[in-house]
Structure formats: structure tokens, C-alpha cells
Ligand SMILES: CC1=C(CCC(=O)O)c2cc3nc(cc4[nH]c(cc5[nH]c(cc1n2)c(C)c5CCC(=O)O)c(CCC(=O)O)c4C)C(CCC(=O)O)=C3C
């Protein structure tokens with residue numbers, strides 16, 4: 567029998583139903599219930615993007631299945647069998663549930679990876695901390711892929727998507743080189759900068775590598791989806807960036823490449839496709855977005871290779 571290696575595939579998590587939004591939001595807020603107004607506002611955003619199943623749940627499920635298949639066909643892994651387990655940050659099955667299930671299934675060695683390419687103590691750091699704590703408690707040997715933001719296959723997958731959309735601009739009569747490419751990611755509180763956090767640098771590195779590979783002439787980085795709290799969040803926000811580009815540079819064509827995210831979910835389907843698009847429309851700008859990676863084979867191979875490389879198979 568082949569030796570089994572568990573893979574804890576971690577992702578943010580999304581509600582299971584409209585009724586589940588309150589408890590999900592409460593978990594994100596570390597046990598503090600949202601106000602009625604906050605809950606209504608988030609519910610309305612989900613209502614605008616959900617048709618039946620919550621898109622992030624479908625996407626995460628498919629990514630986990632496809633990653634397991636990708637791992638098991640790698641020629642370096644012929645002597646082992648990979649078994650993938652889901653572990654979500656803010657919804658069931660939680661990170662701790664995934665670790666527990668592995669141990670119940672008799673797994674003794676595991677690797678953890680997050681479906682987000684860039685390391686921040688506030689994002690990947692907290693996934694890893696929770697998984698490690700549970701694994702230590704149960705005596706599971708686990709190591710982690712902490713970031714893969716420059717993996718050549720990840721860069722290629724993003725660059726392919728940027729090129730495809732630039733071609734569409736061209737077919738519609740625009741000049742490819744006059745399209746402004748905006749790389750974006752989820753904002754975090756500004757205080758991460760004084761903590762020496764690598765998040766911003768890694769995002770800029772990914773953006774630069776993708777721009778070079780796709781031959782992008784004009785690009786810049788901007789933040790999106792900042793939290794609505796009193797403390798300052800990293801800026802500029804994409805909505806402000808669009809206004810600046812319109813007023814100060816008369817940019818008409820914009821392509822958003824949200825490289826901080828890998829799936830279709832709220833921040834992409836609402837914050838970009840509905841909110842940013844409507845602001846752009848008001849200013850007569852054309853705004854397009856690159857397709858999300860979801861379970862793209864190159865992305866799956868980037869994850870699989872990062873795991874197999876870590877294990878030195
Ligand atoms: C860095 C980062 C990523 C990327 C890395 C990663 O993927 O881990 C990410 C992804 C996501 N964030 C998501 C959803 C939400 N995040 C919120 C709130 C927050 N996010 C934060 C950070 C991040 N978030 C932070 C610092 C907060 C403030 C509260 C806190 O200190 O923790 C809130 C509350 C309401 C609001 O603020 O909008 C919601 C609903 C969804 C699921 C979408 C869906 O269900 O389709 C996804 C993929």
C-alpha cells in the first residue's frame with residue numbers, strides 16, 4: 567500500500583446559505599455580532615452575486631478535488647498517495663476540522679497550503695497558526711507552503727488571462743498599449759507595514775512579473791475591498807484610483823487583474839464587477855476584469871509543484 571500524505575487545503579470560507587450569513591460574519595468579527603445594518607449590507611452584497619450555491623463554496627470544492635488529482639499524477643509522487651482535506655477559516659469545515667479528520671483517517675504526515683498566493687501575518691499567518699496548533703495537539707506532523715506568489719506557473723496563468731483580455735480590447739478597436747492594467751488585492755490595515763509584513767512586497771513582485779510576461783506597457787497596483795473600521799487601511803483604493811486615472815490622465819480603458827485572489831467570490835463578483843464597474847461607467851471608462859483562476863490547470867500545477875517541492879519528493 568502506498569504511503570498516504572494529507573494535504574490541508576485552506577481557504578477563507580463563505581456562508582452555506584443566506585441564513586448562515588450572520589454566524590459567518592460573527593466568526594469573522596471574532597465572536598462579535600454585526601449590527602443589523604452591517605448584516606443587511608453584507609446580505610445585499612451576497613444576494614447580488616449568489617444564484618443558488620455561494621460561488622466561493624463551489625470553487626473551493628472544485629479546487630480541492632482537482633488539486634488532489636493533479637498531485638496524484640505527478641511522476642515524482644508515484645510512491646505516495648495524496649489525500650486532500652478542506653480547512654476553512656470562517657466556515658465549516660473549519661481548519662481544525664480538516665486536521666482532525668486527517669488524524670481520524672490515520673494520516674501521520676501532512677502539508678498545509680492556502681488558496682491565496684501572498685503571505686501576510688494577518689492572512690496566511692493566521693491560517694497556519696490555527697492548523698499548527700491543532701496538529702500539535704493531535705500529534706500530526708505538518709509543514710506549510712507559506713507563499714507561492716512567484717511560482718512560474720502562477721505567473722503564466724495570470725499573464726495568459728491578462729493577454730486574453732488585452733486582445734479583446736484590441737478587437738474592440740482600442741490600442742492595446744493605451745489600456746491601463748490595475749493589479750489589485752485585498753487591503754489590510756496600514757499597521758502591517760510597521761510589522762515588516764511581506765504582503766505588499768510580494769504583491770508588487772507578482773504584479774511586476776505578470777506585467778513583464780504579458781508585455782503590459784502601463785500598469786500600477788491598487789488596493790480594494792478595505793474593511794470599514796476606524797483604523798487606516800492600505801490605499802489607494804481602486805475606486806479612488808479610477809477617479810484619479812479619469813480626471814488626471816484621461817485614461818479610458820482599464821483592465822483589472824486581482825492577483826491577490828484566485829477564485830470568483832464576493833470581492834471579485836461584487837466589489838469589482840458591480841461596484842467598480844458602475845463607478846467606471848459613470849465616468850465613461852471601459853473596465854474589464856481578467857477571468858479568475860478557479861481550477862485552472864496551471865494554477866493547480868503551481869500548487870501541486872509547491873507541495874511536492876516542499877516535501878522534496
Ligand atoms: C487578506 C484578506 C483576504 C485575501 C486572502 C485570503 O483569501 O485569505 C480576504 C479574502 C476574503 N474575504 C472574504 C469575505 C469577507 N472578509 C471580511 C473582512 C475582512 N477581510 C480581511 C482580509 C482578507 N480577506 C480583513 C482583515 C477583514 C476585516 C475583519 C478581520 O479583521 O478579519 C468580511 C466582513 C465584511 C467586510 O468587511 O466586507 C467578509 C464577508 C472572502 C469570501 C468572499 C465570499 O464569501 O464570496 C474572501 C475570499
Ligand SMILES: [Fe+2]
Nearest residue numbers: 578594752791
Ligand atoms: Fe476578507
